[in-house]
Amino acid sequence: MELKKYQERVIREIKTFLETLAQEQAKGNKHAAYDACKELKFSWLYHQRENGLGKDLPTFCIKVPTGGGKTLLATQILGLAYQTILKSRNGCGLVLWVTPSDQIYKDTLKALKDRSHFYRQSLEIWLSRRIEIWEKTDVHRLTPSQLQSNLNIFLLQLASTNRESREQLKFFRDSGGNIVQHFPPEDEAEAHEKLKEKITNLDMLSDELVKTSLGNLVRLCEPPVILDEGHKATSDLARKTIEGFNASIVVELSATPPKETNVLVRVSGKELLDEEMIKLPMNISNSNQNSWEACLGQARDKREELARIAQKYFQETGQYIRPMVLVQVERTGKEQEGKGFLHSEQIKDHLIQKLGIPEAAIKIKTSEKDDIEGIELLDEECPVEWIITKAALKEGWDCPFAYILVSLNNTGSQLSMTQIVGRVLRQPYAKRTPHPELNESYVFCLRRRAADIALQVKKALEDEGYEGDLASVVDRSEEGGKPQIRETRIREEYRPLYKKFEGKVYLPRFCVKEGDQYKPLDYFRHLISQVDVSKFNYAGVDWDIADDLAAARESFYRMTLGQDELERLEEKESLILETDEKVLAWMTANLPFEYFGQREIGEIAERIYERLCAVNKDLKGRLGLVKFAIKERAVGFIQRETDLQTQKAFEELFDKKRLQFYLECKECRFEILG
Incomplete structure (x- = not known):
């Protein structure tokens, strides 16, 4: 392969x-x-x-x-x-x-x-x-x-x-x-x-x-x-x-x-989309009637439409696709039937009796009942078109023939359709078809506006590793099932002044000369890599933390109980505080600068501590009382010192004429899409 x-x-x-x-x-x-x-x-x-x-x-x-x-x-x-x-x-x-x-x-x-x-x-x-x-x-x-x-x-x-x-x-x-x-x-x-x-x-x-x-x-x-x-x-x-x-x-x-x-x-998700691995955009529709029957009817109509297109595609190419629907219900267990919630058996009966779906085309997948166990869902002889579930397919199950998700659950609850959105993403044969409808996925929801659900689906896509905005979530809830498009026309008196531009427009970017080639300026590779933490201006760490120490001790005392009654613990401070060594280890692990190694962060924390002890005579042995205040100041200090050194590294690249701001580098320039 x-x-x-x-x-x-x-x-x-x-x-x-x-x-x-x-x-x-x-x-x-x-x-x-x-x-x-x-x-x-x-x-x-x-x-x-x-x-x-x-x-x-x-x-x-x-x-x-x-x-x-x-x-x-x-x-x-x-x-x-x-x-x-x-x-x-x-x-x-x-x-x-x-x-x-x-x-x-x-x-x-x-x-x-x-x-x-x-x-x-x-x-x-x-x-x-x-x-x-x-x-x-x-x-x-x-x-x-x-x-x-x-x-x-x-x-x-x-x-x-x-x-x-x-x-x-x-x-x-x-x-x-x-x-x-x-x-x-x-x-x-x-x-x-x-x-x-x-x-x-x-x-x-x-x-x-x-x-x-x-x-x-x-x-x-x-x-x-x-x-x-x-x-x-x-x-x-x-x-x-x-x-x-x-x-x-x-x-x-x-x-x-x-x-x-x-x-x-x-x-990235874009890489998968570019390689034709997934079905996006995802189209979201909401039943205009507040009924689960209407929601299922819409899904049935969409599945039949996709099936007709898939049959045409099969005749053109010999590639077989059988579009399937996943239906998420509120209840599945036997003991939960007839309690006012939408149950898997109730939905199955409706599909058979009201929508004319053959029983062989409907399977139930729950923790108790697994109708699809051992079935080759991609086989041309397989009749399965509908799978009813609650949460049993929320992870690990990926069938590329699954095109439609119907959520009959209360989408306001934590257990919503967002848990199984990822199950309808995989593209059959990892190859787009010439029919756009077969390259997209579809979600039908009940009792909520699609605009609200779009945010939930976006979160679900992020949970599946697809980061970004709502560009791949299309609201199909309006009448006619089409996204709303706003057109703007050029006034007739201005039309002669405009003509279609056939070329391409690029924006320049900063590039760094490496040998005979130019590479895009990379903050980490070209600037952060030049930062030397040993050259930070630690002499500038002259923070007076006497007030922080006093406030911390007062708060600390109020929060502490003695063995028999509330007591002041001036004499017992050293028995309950973290050692300075433990606080430094904590600070090393929690300073939010992932581009520095652990040894570098440790050196920074140690140098700051040494300087603070010299400036604040009461700090030694009491670092744990003010660790959060010091960490906050340390973050600002590290960021400022890092900015100064990266600025210097940038200027050195410029002075040595290794830094360019131009369009020649095809890899560097940024194309403005028309």
């Missing part, structure tokens, strides 16, 4: 990072990942992590919007890892592939087990190795010889690895089967002792006997970890669990990574 341009870009950037990381690791660098990022001059701050053995754990995220092919990228990155930092493993060993939900687990398992699927083929091309896919139910059959000669992908859900329930504890229990073969015989106490010395975090049955558990086997293998939907694994327990498996590298895939994530590469 040919990769899209943005996928090729991701692979190139990851390859550069992994090659640099491998060089740092070869030097024995204990902070290899951090220094690799620093060497590559990334504009963000790398957050270091360690695995269960105390080794540096390279952890990074690929931010890809829904529908961008995260799993395919994961297979490519896994291949790159085995050609760089894991080269010594010769394409063999164990890989831990962690999914957050049952649906994503099933889809990934199905794709990786299918030898004809391009995910599987992609891995085989990279590694030239036999690939085995294992689940928790059969991994006990894994032998040492398979581990040494094959690439073994162990697929599991995140919840299965956490020590929180009886079921999950099985993962860490003493096991039988072939698992035992990976450990020394029980009567060889010395071998067990040496193994424990090498892998220090193994679970033990006794002081001299290593537990032959699946969890321990994973620790022995120090596997690379693929973490699908990485933003689902942000809890301390999830992080510690993955680190405790002695991971050699963690690759996170997410459409919406948290702020502190090490996002190595970002893919």
Whole structure:
């Protein structure tokens, strides 16, 4: 399968990072990942992590919007890892592939087990190795010889690895089967002792006997970890669990990574749209009548219209598309029927009896009832046109034939149609058709103005990784189903003065000369990279914080209880305040300057502290009382000093005649669209 341009870009950037990381690791660098990022001059701050053995754990995220092919990228990155930092493993060993939900687990398992699927083929091309896919139910059959000669992908859900329930504890229990073969015989106490010395975090049955558990086997293998939907694994327990498996590298895939994530590469929604991966714009319509029956009727009419166009497209090209409708209801459980809420069975009956939809074309997908389990929805013989759900499709399910979302839920509630908007985004065959209607998606809503819902859909698109404004959300709620267009005409007396301009208009941009070429001026690469924090004017940190200290102490005292009664704690300040060292560590972690490394931020915090202690004699030992006030002033100080040095760097580029403001550079100039 040919990769899209943005996928090729991701692979190139990851390859550069992994090659640099491998060089740092070869030097024995204990902070290899951090220094690799620093060497590559990334504009963000790398957050270091360690695995269960105390080794540096390279952890990074690929931010890809829904529908961008995260799993395919994961297979490519896994291949790159085995050609760089894991080269010594010769394409063999164990890989831990962690999914957050049952649906994503099933889809990934199905794709990786299918030898004809391009995910599987992609891995085989990279590694030239036999690939085995294992689940928790059969991994006990894994032998040492398979581990040494094959690439073994162990697929599991995140919840299965956490020590929180009886079921999950099985993962860490003493096991039988072939698992035992990976450990020394029980009567060889010395071998067990040496193994424990090498892998220090193994679970033990006794002081001299290593537990032959699946969890321990994973620790022995120090596997690379693929973490699908990485933003689902942000809890301390999830992080510690993955680190405790002695991971050699963690690759996170997410459409919406948290702020502190090490996002190595970002893919924009526009890149997906340009590569014909998604159906946008999304058209939003509201039932003009305040009835769910009318809303369903509109959706039925739109589906039939799309089906006719799809049939025409099939006759033209042989490409088969069966437009499908997702209906979100308020209730699904048996016990919730007849309680005044729209129920899945009620909607199904209406579709059959009132709208003439064949029963075979309607399926219900809930946590209790899964009518689409095992059905190949893309097969030409498949009759499914309607899927009724509540929230079971809110993540991990992507069918490119899904064109229409009908929300019969109360869109004012937290559980609204925005949770499953992403399910209608994927473009069939990742290729636009010559029929615009088949390149867009559609949302029908009940009881709310489409203008209000547009904001909710925008939020939903952002949650799927599509950032930007409402350009891809079209209000179709007006009569006639067309967006309102305002036309402005030129007055006749002025018309002769105007003629159509056939050329292009460009705006100049600042460019920097690098050798014989010009590159667009980049704030981080050309300016921030020249900032030296050791040259900040720390002498200017002469802040008098006596009033802040007095106010903080007074407030602090009022908030504190003694053991028996309210008391003043002048003598006990040192017993309850954070140490200055802890406050400095907190400040280093919380100063909002991601383009500086942790060491640089630490140096700034330390220099500010030293200067403040010299100016304010009562500060030492009481930094915790005024840490927020000092942090606020430090932010302003750092920004001012940074601005001064970046201005100087800009002026030096200008003085050396490396800075130009012109149009010759095609990459730099900005085209004004007509």
